Each structure stands twice: as C-alpha cells, then as structure tokens.
Amino acid sequence: MPGYEKVNGKVVKADLSRGPVLARRGAMLFYTGQVSFRPAGGGMPGGMSGGMPGMGGLGAIAGMAGRALAGEHVAMMAAEGMGEVHYGFRGSNVTVIELQGELLQVEADRLLCHDANLQSSVVVLGSGGVRQAVRGAVSGQGLATTQISGMGSVAVLSHGGTFALPVGGGQVIGVDPQSYVAAQGNLTIDVGASLGWRDAVGKGSGEAIQLKVSGQGTVYVQASERKL
Amino acid sequence: MARFTKNGTKVLEAHLTGDSIRCLTGSMVAYEGNVAFKKEGMGGGGGFKSAMKRKLTGESLSMMEASGNGVVYLANNATEIEIVELQNETLSVESSALLALERSLRTDVAFAGLRGASSGQGLFTTTVSGQGECAILSDGPMIALEVSPAYPLVVDPDAFIAHRGQLKQSFVTGVSWKSILGQDGGEPYSLRFDGSGVVYIQPAER
Amino acid sequence: MTPTILNPNTLPYNDNVNPYAFCVDLSQPWFMRKGAMIAYYGTANFEALGVTNLASMVAARFSSPLYANDWVVVSGQGKVVIGDRGYDINSYDIDAGNLTIKASNLLGFETGLELKQSIVPGFLTLIGTGKFLASSNGPVMFAEPPVRVDPEALLGWADCPSPSHHYDAGWMQGFLGAMGGMVLGLQSGEERQFDFTGEGTVLLQSSEEPRPDPAIARALESQLYGVDHAGLTRIQSVVQQRLMSQQP
Numbered sequence: 001m002p003g004y005e006k007v008n009g010k011v012v013k014a015d016l017s018r019g020p021v022l023a024r025r026g027a028m029l030f031y032t033g034q035v036s037f038r039p040a041g042g043g044m045p046g047g048m049s050g051g052m053p054g055m056g057g058l059g060a061i062a063g064m065a066g067r068a069l070a071g072e073h074v075a076m077m078a079a080e081g082m083g084e085v086h087y088g089f090r091g092s093n094v095t096v097i098e099l100q101g102e103l104l105q106v107e108a109d110r111l112l113c114h115d116a117n118l119q120s121s122v123v124v125l126g127s128g129g130v131r132q133a134v135r136g137a138v139s140g141q142g143l144a145t146t147q148i149s150g151m152g153s154v155a156v157l158s159h160g161g162t163f164a165l166p167v168g169g170g171q172v173i174g175v176d177p178q179s180y181v182a183a184q185g186n187l188t189i190d191v192g193a194s195l196g197w198r199d200a201v202g203k204g205s206g207e208a209i210q211l212k213v214s215g216q217g218t219v220y221v222q223a224s225e226r227k228l
Numbered sequence: 229m230a231r232f233t234k235n236g237t238k239v240l241e242a243h244l245t246g247d248s249i250r251c252l253t254g255s256m257v258a259y260e261g262n263v264a265f266k267k268e269g270m271g272g273g274g275g276f277k278s279a280m281k282r283k284l285t286g287e288s289l290s291m292m293e294a295s296g297n298g299v300v301y302l303a304n305n306a307t308e309i310e311i312v313e314l315q316n317e318t319l320s321v322e323s324s325a326l327l328a329l330e331r332s333l334r335t336d337v338a339f340a341g342l343r344g345a346s347s348g349q350g351l352f353t354t355t356v357s358g359q360g361e362c363a364i365l366s367d368g369p370m371i372a373l374e375v376s377p378a379y380p381l382v383v384d385p386d387a388f389i390a391h392r393g394q395l396k397q398s399f400v401t402g403v404s405w406k407s408i409l410g411q412d413g414g415e416p417y418s419l420r421f422d423g424s425g426v427v428y429i430q431p432a433e434r
Numbered sequence: 435m436t437p438t439i440l441n442p443n444t445l446p447y448n449d450n451v452n453p454y455a456f457c458v459d460l461s462q463p464w465f466m467r468k469g470a471m472i473a474y475y476g477t478a479n480f481e482a483l484g485v486t487n488l489a490s491m492v493a494a495r496f497s498s499p500l501y502a503n504d505w506v507v508v509s510g511q512g513k514v515v516i517g518d519r520g521y522d523i524n525s526y527d528i529d530a531g532n533l534t535i536k537a538s539n540l541l542g543f544e545t546g547l548e549l550k551q552s553i554v555p556g557f558l559t560l561i562g563t564g565k566f567l568a569s570s571n572g573p574v575m576f577a578e579p580p581v582r583v584d585p586e587a588l589l590g591w592a593d594c595p596s597p598s599h600h601y602d603a604g605w606m607q608g609f610l611g612a613m614g615g616m617v618l619g620l621q622s623g624e625e626r627q628f629d630f631t632g633e634g635t636v637l638l639q640s641s642e643e644p645r646p647d648p649a650i651a652r653a654l655e656s657q658l659y660g661v662d663h664a665g666l667t668r669i670q671s672v673v674q675q676r677l678m679s680q681q682p
Contacts, residue, residue: 010572010640029587030577030638088587088640091571093306160306163235165258179257179303221258223238223303310437368454368520371473374441379475387472387517426439429473431455431517 003115003153004087004096011088012096012155014113020080022120023087023113033083040078040116078116087113092228093161095220097154097184102217105189106156106182108144109228115152122146156182158222168216175211178225185217232311232328232361240302240309240328240363248295251302251328261298268292302328307365310428312390318357321364321390324434326354329362364390367432380422386433393425442475445513448525448565456516456523456567458542463488463509465496465549466516466542476512483507491545498551498558500652501537507545516541521569528566528592534559535590535637541567554596555653570639577638579630587638594634600627 004012011029014021022040079085088094089112097104099118108122123145148154156162158181167173167187183189190212213219231243242249244263253267268291294300303309304327312319320338329335338355356362364370366389375381375395382400391397401417421427438444445457458464460478471480483492483502492507508514516523518541526533528547537558543549546564551557560566568574570589577583579594591597630636661669 008573028584030581030583032581091640160238163239173260175258224306369452370437372437372439374439379442383473432520
C-alpha cells in the first residue's frame with residue numbers, strides 16, 4: 001500500500017489513519033481533522049526507536065533540545081489521529097521512497113517525514129558517518145545521518161528533486177557530497193579524493209572530496225550543489 | 229562523439245566514449261566509469277585570444293574538461309536544461325547559462341553594447357558557434373520568442389538567456405517599473421531586439 | 435528543437451505560456467507588480483501609479499498607499515509576458531466576490547477589480563469581477579474549512595471569513611513545560627496556526643520561507659505609535675531574539 005500521496009513536487013499528504021507519522025519540525029503546512037502533535041523522542045542520537053514514541057520524558061526532550069540548539073540534530077514532531085496532514089519544507093522538492101525491509105541512509109536535514117513504525121537511529125559526528133569526513137571540507141553541512149529501516153514510507157527533501165542511480169555489479173559511482181541526498185539498500189559510502197575533483201565540484205568549496213558509492217542498491221542525487 | 233541526453237529536466241547526461249566535452253566548473257553531481265576532470269587554463273576552450281579577451285573584459289566563462297569513458301551527470305542549481313543543436317550558426321548566450329558543449333563548437337566573447345555605468349553585468353556575452361550540441365540553463369522552462377521586423381521584442385535582462393539569428397540588440401533605459409526599491413539590485417533598463425531571429429528567456433529574474 | 439517558438443500571434447491570450455509564465459494582452463489596462471514583466475511585444479506603457487493619465491481610474495481601484503510604490507499600470511498595445519522567480523503562476527477569476535492574497539505573491543489584476551489592504555499584515559484583498567495573477571512556490575493547493583494552516587504556507591483565502599489564530603496547547607505543553615519557559619525553536623512558527631472556518635476556499639503553498647515583504651515592516655512601524663515604553667522594550671527584545679535566530 002503506497003504511503004504518502006504526492007500532492008505536487010513539493011508537498012506530500014499523509015493520511016494518519018494509516019498510523020502516526022514523524023516529521024521534522026516546521027514541516028507541517030496544513031491539516032484537517034482531529035490531529036494531535038507532540039515532540040517525538042524518536043531519532044535520539046545513538047539510540048534506537050521503534051513504534052510510536054511515548055511522551056519522551058523530560059530527559060529525552062531536554063537532550064534533543066540541547067542538540068537542536070547546537071544545530072546538530074533536527075527535532076521531530078509526531079502526528080497522530082484521524083485526519084490528514086500536508087507536509088513540505090521551504091519549497092524544497094520531495095521524493096517519496098518506499099522501504100520493503102531494507103536500509104535507507106539519509107542526511108538528517110534532508111528527512112521530511114516517515115512512518116512512525118519504522119526503525120530509525122541517528123549517527124552524528126564523531127561516531128562515523130559520511131559527514132564526519134567532509135566536515136572540515138564543506139562547512140555548514142548537516143552533521144548527522146539518519147538510518148531508517150523497516151516496511152513503510154519515507155519522504156526526503158532535495159533542492160530541485162532527485163534522480164535515482166542504480167548501483168550494483170561491482171560498479172563505483174562518484175557523487176558530489178553536496179548533491180548527495182540518500183542511499184537505499186546495501187550500499188557503502190566511502191569518502192575519497194581525486195585529482196581534478198576539485199575542479200569538477202569545486203564551486204566555492206575548494207575541496208577535493210568526493211563520495212564513492214558501491215554495493216547493491218540505489219543512490220539518490222539532487223540536481224544542485226545547494227544545501228537546504 | 230559525446231552524446232547529451234537529459235535525465236528528467238534538470239540533469240544532463242554526457243556519454244563519453246574516449247572523447248571529451250567542456251562543461252561548467254562545479255556542475256558535476258555524479259559520474260560512472262573512468263572520467264577525468266580538468267579545469268581550463270588560459271589556453272583552453274576558445275583559444276588564447278579568446279581567453280585574453282575574457283580577462284580584459286571581465287566576462288567570465290568558467291569551464292572544465294571532462295574526458296574518458298563513462299557517463300557524467302551535470303546539473304546546476306536545479307535549473308532546467310535545454311539541449312540546443314547548432315547548424316553552423318552562432319548562439320549568443322549569457323555565460324552563466326552555458327552548461328556544456330561538444331568539442332566541435334567554439335566559444336568567443338562578443339561586445340554587447342554599452343549598458344548602464346553602474347551595472348554589475350559585463351558588457352559582453354558568450355558566443356557559441358559551429359556544428360554540434362550545447363546545453364543551456366534556464367530557471368524554469370525556457371520560452372522562445374520570435375523576433376521579426378513586424379514585431380521587435382523587449383526583454384528583462386535578468387530573464388534573458390540567449391539569442392540566435394540576425395538580431396540587433398539595443399538598450400531601453402529610463403524605465404520606472406523595473407524593480408521595487410531594495411528588493412533586487414536590477415538595473416532599470418531592458419534589452420530591445422530588432423531584426424529576424426529567436427530570443428530565449430527564462431520565467432525568472434537572475 | 436524544443437521549446438516552440440512563439441510570437442505575438444501564437445502567444446496565448448491572457449493565459450499561461452507554461453506553468454511559470456503568463457501572457458497578458460494589453461487590449462485593456464492591467465495593474466502589474468513592478469519586476470513582473472520579463473518580455474513584451476508592441477508598445478507597452480508602464481506607469482507608476484501616481485504619474486499616470488489613468489489617475490482617476492487608479493484612485494478608484496487601488497486603495498493601498500502602503501503598496502502603491504510597488505505597482506504600475508500597464509496600457510498600450512501588445513503582449514506582456516510575466517514571470518516571478520520561477521514560481522508557478524496561475525490566473526484566477528473572481529465573479530462578484532472577494533479574495534485575500536499574500537501581497538508578495540500578487541502579480542497583476544484587471545482594472546475591474548478593486549484592491550484594498552487586508553487587516554492581516556502582508557495581505558491584500560481584491561473585490562469585484564475580473565482576473566488576477568498570483569505566483570506560488572510550487573503549485574497552489576486548495577482546501578476547504580475547517581482547516582488549520584501554518585502561517586507561512588498560507589497564500590490566501592476566498593469568500594470565507596478572515597482566519598483566527600490558534601495555539602496548539604498540546605504542542606506548547608511538550609516544550610514549554612520541559613524547558614521551563616525557554617522558547618526552543620519557536621521560530622518554526624508551528625505552534626501558531628491560522629484557523630479557518632465557514633464557507634469558502636483557502637489557498638496554500640509549500641513555501642515556508644516567505645519572500646521578504648518590506649511593506650510588513652512598514653505596517654508594523656506605523657503601529658508602534660500606539661505602544662508605550664514597556665511595550666516597546668518588550669518588542670525590542672523579541673526583535674533581538676529573531677535577529678539572533680536568523681543568523682546563518
């Protein structure tokens with residue numbers, strides 16, 4: 001059963017009778033029906049969350065608040081009830097990805113919303129992840145990657161929309177870190193440098209960092225070097 | 229021969245089979261295969277004389293060369309891409325709107341006339357000529373407007389992308405309608421085209 | 435080669451050229467926002483509202499001194515192509531009705547309509563019969579009340595009463611209670627919503643980053659005259675907080 005209805009390139013509609021939805025703060029555009037919103041404990045760095053998050057408790061919210069202040073983590077809101085919520089974020093384009101048990105890695109600031117029944121965890125700087133390596137290179141980038149798995153729908157954000165590149169057969173695909181949005185499946189993302197890469201993607205960044213994607217799955221790339 | 233195709237409307241795929249193309253520096257978002265990238269120096273592209281002209285006029289065309297065997301995915305700021313095929317003719321284009329071109333095409337700088345003294349824009353545009361394909365950028369789907377002696381055309385310079393044909397470009401100044409004070413630094417002038425040809429515009433202001 | 439080459443005879447008559455551009459025929463004058471024109475054929479006279487021959491018509495139709503500087507009246511003979519930041523452009527017809535729309539998204543309207551300022555800052559109300567053009571970041575969505583809307587997603591509304599503010603109690607409770615009053619990330623504005631009831635249509639868009647509208651600041655400034663010292667000090671601290679939170 002398909003998850004969110006894509007109303008247009010920049011907006012998805014979530015029918016909450018399917019189950020609760022977690023979305024980044026600021027993403028709710030409008031809603032009808034009886035819907036209640038509360039801060040979500042899900043997405044705590046280093047921790048796992050599954051199923052509908054509880055009230056979170058003081059500690060969880062405070063911890064999340066601390067991180068949100070530092071700009072390291074994107075705070076999430078849970079929506080549940082009988083109604084429909086429209087989500088979007090600053091006119092960015094939305095891509096809906098259906099997960100059938102595999103893993104999706106997406107930069108935390110690119111995640112718009114996902115079904116609450118999916119497992120999610122956040123990997124932040126200092127504990128590995130793509131951004132750790134590019135941190136010094138490309139300033140101002142998001143510093144956390146969200147890993148999501150299970151059966152359900154995820155909506156991700158991009159500037160201008162994404163195109164999907166299949167990865168497999170021993171092939172390695174080179175991707176500009178500023179254009180990278182998400183990776184679905186059994187994919188490894190290495191960070192490398194190569195001669196000439198700086199010229200290829202060096203607009204303003206001045207660094208020669210590229211992402212090398214290999215394995216079996218799909219990588220989502222946006223048609224822009226702009227961060228959100 | 230390098231082949232351009234589009235992946236959607238905002239991504240250009242350049243298929244390289246042991247040859248090369250020129251493309252806007254920094255426009256690569258992904259690639260597959262064995263591809264090398266090299267920034268163009270003074271001697272690259274339109275030749276030394278053209279590069280000197282650029283240096284003197286301040287017109288910047290920042291290009292790199294992609295060569296090898298594989299596929300290069302090019303995009304720029306999520307703007308739309310149009311593939312234009314030139315049949316031994318010349319296309320005049322805003323240099324910031326030129327994404328990629330085949331090696332068979334030549335680029336040069338052309339004097340575009342005197343603009344307002346305080347304009348941030350140069351007085352020159354890039355010309356692309358010869359036989360082959362190039363890809364240009366448009367913020368929103370590009371619109372092609374015909375110019376003929378019966379109907380000259382006036383265009384907002386911030387929406388102007390390119391023109392081809394036998395056209396004469398002049399400036400219309402003293403327009404009070406152009407911009408809201410403080411919102412954009414746009415110059416209060418517009419471009420007028422007379423003659424026979426086509427002008428390409430984007431539905432947005434640069 | 436795409437796209438199709440158009441000329442004054444093949445350009446659409448008062449219709450979209452593509453989702454992001456619109457062609458206006460000057461067989462009658464139009465009010466147009468400055469900067470909206472991207473190309474035109476023929477002889478188009480763009481006149482500032484104070485300076486035109488059509489002054490008496492303008493005075494009868496355009497009652498918004500706050501925005502008068504941002505608009506011109508266009509007349510003459512020919513076709514004008516309109517675009518706005520690559521946004522979607524749509525034309526709407528009002529038939530003896532009214533519609534309130536965000537000022538920075540209104541691009542033009544026929545002179546059969548009358549323009550007034552809405553009580554809600556940043557919005558204009560059009561009344562009467564005629565066509566108008568509005569831009570949006572992404573296609574416009576329509577919803578019917580009852581609906582709750584994030585203020586930055588609101589584009590306008592037709593026929594139904596002006597919205598009221600709604601503060602989601604559950605939302606606030608989770609944060610304010612835990613933080614002991616520290617307002618955390620409230621700049622998202624999600625805690626404050628517009629509540630629409632009644633019969634009508636609400637127009638919505640994805641954009642949550644509104645185009646800066648200098649007129650809102652002017653409107654707020656003019657309202658400061660009624661504020662006392664304590665009020666001014668409080669406003670100052672709110673402004674400072676907003677400035678800090680907006681730092682990249």
